[in-house]
Amino acid sequence: MHERLIYLDHAATTPVDARVVAAMTPYYTTHFGNPSSIHAAGRMALEAVDAARETVAAILGASRKEIIFTGGGTESDNLAIKGVAQAQRTAGRGAHIITSAIEHHAVLHAVESLQAQGFAATVLPVDRQGLVRPEDLRAAIRPDTVLATIMYANNEIGSIQPLAELGAICREAGVLLHSDAVQAAGALPLNVKALNVDFLTLAAHKFYGPKGVGVLYARHGTPLWPQINGGGQERRRRAGTENVAGIVGQAMALRLADQRRASDAEHCRTLRDRLIGQVLERVPFTALNGSASERLPNNANISFEFIEGESLLLLLDQQGICASSGSACTSGALEASHVLSALGVDHQQAIGAVRFSVGKDTRPEDIDFVTDALPAMVERLRSVSPAYRRAVGR
Numbered sequence: 001m002h003e004r005l006i007y008l009d010h011a012a013t014t015p016v017d018a019r020v021v022a023a024m025t026p027y028y029t030t031h032f033g034n035p036s037s038i039h040a041a042g043r044m045a046l047e048a049v050d051a052a053r054e055t056v057a058a059i060l061g062a063s064r065k066e067i068i069f070t071g072g073g074t075e076s077d078n079l080a081i082k083g084v085a086q087a088q089r090t091a092g093r094g095a096h097i098i099t100s101a102i103e104h105h106a107v108l109h110a111v112e113s114l115q116a117q118g119f120a121a122t123v124l125p126v127d128r129q130g131l132v133r134p135e136d137l138r139a140a141i142r143p144d145t146v147l148a149t150i151m152y153a154n155n156e157i158g159s160i161q162p163l164a165e166l167g168a169i170c171r172e173a174g175v176l177l178h179s180d181a182v183q184a185a186g187a188l189p190l191n192v193k194a195l196n197v198d199f200l201t202l203a204a205h206k207f208y209g210p211k212g213v214g215v216l217y218a219r220h221g222t223p224l225w226p227q228i229n230g231g232g233q234e235r236r237r238r239a240g241t242e243n244v245a246g247i248v249g250q251a252m253a254l255r256l257a258d259q260r261r262a263s264d265a266e267h268c269r270t271l272r273d274r275l276i277g278q279v280l281e282r283v284p285f286t287a288l289n290g291s292a293s294e295r296l297p298n299n300a301n302i303s304f305e306f307i308e309g310e311s312l313l314l315l316l317d318q319q320g321i322c323a324s325s326g327s328a329c330t331s332g333a334l335e336a337s338h339v340l341s342a343l344g345v346d347h348q349q350a351i352g353a354v355r356f357s358v359g360k361d362t363r364p365e366d367i368d369f370v371t372d373a374l375p376a377m378v379e380r381l382r383s384v385s386p387a388y389r390r391a392v393g394r
């Protein structure tokens with residue numbers, strides 16, 4: 001192990017802020033009650049959950065009743081998509097769903113599971129920047145469309161959708177809109193009214209909170225079938241004893257992220273641009289994937305031609321540098337990321353993509369360490385590539 005990891009994978013998860021840990025600890029020790037219990041210990045836990053709900057609601061511009069605490073981003077996505085679709089179909093409103101080609105698998109696979117249950121789905125394409133065209137959404141809406149689910153910001157390439165505009169189109173057509181905003185929290189405004197969304201997903205561990213806890217905002221009066229049945233918790237929309245400490249930590253993390261939003265974004269943008277600038281300048285045959293302008297402040301997704309992103313990740317890891325690749329090795333063959341493929345990035349470029357995502361504690365010297373190390377690593381991998389040797393005439 002290296003003494004200090006250079007962690008550039010904040011889109012995968014973030015460290016829990018010390019103040020968040022401090023806020024959570026009492027709910028494991030002295031205030032361990034079950035919020036459903038009527039005695040003093042239970043009431044203390046319930047008060048903490050209520051206060052957390054108030055905090056989250058205020059930041060989203062929502063009311064407390066509209067906040068559902070869940071077991072994370074994946075669960076919130078599943079609850080919104082399956083919960084709305086099933087309630088709508090049962091009410092006879094239709095069975096057609098709209099999504100985009102670059103959604104997280106929590107959304108895409110939830111939609112696929114509905115397709116297996118007889119729902120129809122339209123998957124909207126994106127442009128080369130990774131953006132949904134509003135006119136494509138408008139054209140996809142049918143009389144039997146019951147839900148659209150389009151992410152706020154993408155986890156691989158950081159592209160930011162024109163969500164308020166997409167939401168206005170859905171409103172006009174009477175179609176409910178869910179948005180996976182997991183990557184947006186801490187970077188972008190989250191007011192659900194300004195965004196014109198009916199459902200919004202958050203996950204605490206992406207904004208310096210604990211893993212295994214999330215939020216689903218569900219606008220008052222919208223149909224939603226619970227996906228986890230049991231007790232009456234969360235106004236009968238999500239059964240199971242509340243993760244009290246996690247809920248408290250999530251609210252504290254969201255409040256801190258909200259307070260720091262402008263300064264964190266500025267800090268991340270500066271480091272991200274330093275990284276992109278240095279890599280593109282010092283390593284030949286590289287390109288930035290996604291949008292230059294409509295992009296999360298912490299995301300750099302770079303294709304290194306002639307190599308596999310996975311191989312570069314292993315060399316980076318040997319130097320204590322944590323990053324991520326878009327490609328996944330399934331059954332022995334490298335598969336390009338569905339996101340980069342949807343952008344029209346060619347297969348070789350997509351296979352050579354690496355995502356670096358900076359965070360609030362990343363330092364300029366971390367970036368310089370990485371960009372000092374990269375040229376030799378890339379050259380080492382490329383030196384065994386016949387295509388590269390041809391390209392440079394060696």
Ligand SMILES: *Cc1c(COP(=O)(O)O)cnc(C)c1O
Nearest residue numbers: 072073074104106155182183203
């Ligand atoms: C991480 C992530 C998720 C999944 O959240 P979990 O809390 O890990 O289940 C969903 N959507 C996006 C965009 C994400 O980045």
